[in-house]
Amino acid sequence: MTIPVLPCVSLLETLAFYGALGFEVTHQQTAPNVYAATRRGEVHLHFMGLKGLDPRQAYSTCLVIVPEVERLHETFADGLRRAYGKLPISGLPRISRMKKGQSRFTVVDVAGNSVIFIRRDAPDDDDGAAGSRSDSRLGKALRAAARLRDFKNDDAAAAKVLDVALARKGADDPLERARALAARLELAVALGEQARARALRDEIDAAPLSGEERAQLQPQLDAVDALDRSQR
DSSP, X not given: OOOOEEEESOHHHHHHHHHHTTOEEEEEEOSSSOEEEEEETTEEEEEEEOTTOOGGGOOOEEEEXXXXXXXXXXXXXXXXXXXXXXXXXXXSSEEOOOOTTOOEXXXXXXXXXXXXXXXXXXXXXXXXXXXXXXXXXXXXXXXXXXXXXXXXXXHHHHHHXXXXXXXXXSOOOHHHHHHHHHHHHHHHHHHTOHHHHHHHHHHHHHSOOOHHHHHHHXXXXXXXXXXXXXXX
16 A cells, blocks of 8 residues: 655644545644544545645645546535535635546645546546547647646636637637637636626527537536536
8 A cells, every 4th residue: 555645734724624525534643743644435645744835836746546536526525615615626725626527636735735536447648638529729729728727727727728719710610619618618607707707608698509509518508507606
């Protein structure tokens, strides 16, 4: 068994955060050094005190291989909502958003440590991005934005990628453009861009889509609505 030992600033805050995720404390000490051990089922995470650590500059990361990720993400999200009053998807701490079919998600704790939970059967070349497979300009932008949003937790950079792609003139496939608009709408909700979100919804509503195409788009819009509710 390999157990990662991650740095922390405040041991109590760190243990409270992981407690919200369902981890139990199996050992805790403040002398001769600050240290704690936690576990959730077969997953063990240990923590050590590190003076001078700046959570905003932290880069410690570990991977956790698990049987499934969608229900686990939902369980973690419920615990974080109870602990923080809403789902923390930006700043510190935070949890990355989850799309149906994704094979991984990231939790960033109060000390800036990233813990990436990966489904055991995920393909080796899966970087966590659930984007378009199209090689068109918008398809490539969707994939790049998905990687920035879901794997690197950089909503602002993802939004910029989509804004540049959507601003370019061209004969875009209507459904693909609508998917890009919906992806940008999600980011607008996450970033608190209310006026931008309204404009994007209006453009999606006016898109020349068939009934079948709107049905294909609806799960993406439902996910945006769920995110919007979680932010209130």
